[in-house]
Amino acid sequence: MAEVLKIQKWGNSQGIRLPKKILEMLDLKVNDTILIEEEDDCLKLKKIKKEKRKTIKELFANYNEDYEKKEIDWGEPVGKEVW
Template sequence: MYTTIQKWGNSQAVRLPKAILERASLKENDKVEIRVQDGNLLIIPVKKHITLKERIAEYHTDSQCGEWDTGKPTGKEVF
């Protein structure tokens, strides 16, 4: 896919097509890092670190926890 660098205020800008953003799992206002590597521009998504509270809030499962029997001790296990 090709695009053109265009003037945007006192800067230059590149428009990213929706299909490219979807393939990169990016959306409006996501933070990205821009690097130059071997003469190429790289746009790298910045991973948002979520808190434990946010992770727990997103966790959903239907599985039930329970005990299980691992059998009789076979060695010098400490009880």
């Protein structure tokens, strides 16, 4: 697919607007992050996929250590602290 676009001035910068069909083809939406690479005198756009946030169970799935709760002596209350 080839598309001719015009560089336009936006404030103190310049930019191009990506047509809807290109956004749909790449499954890009507002606020998505893309990687722009220069390769052989061309620009290459690539969508950066968001990593799925892991649940607490997934984060600790391979955790086999025994956990010992330790009490820490933080000292006496200071000022208006209530312990």
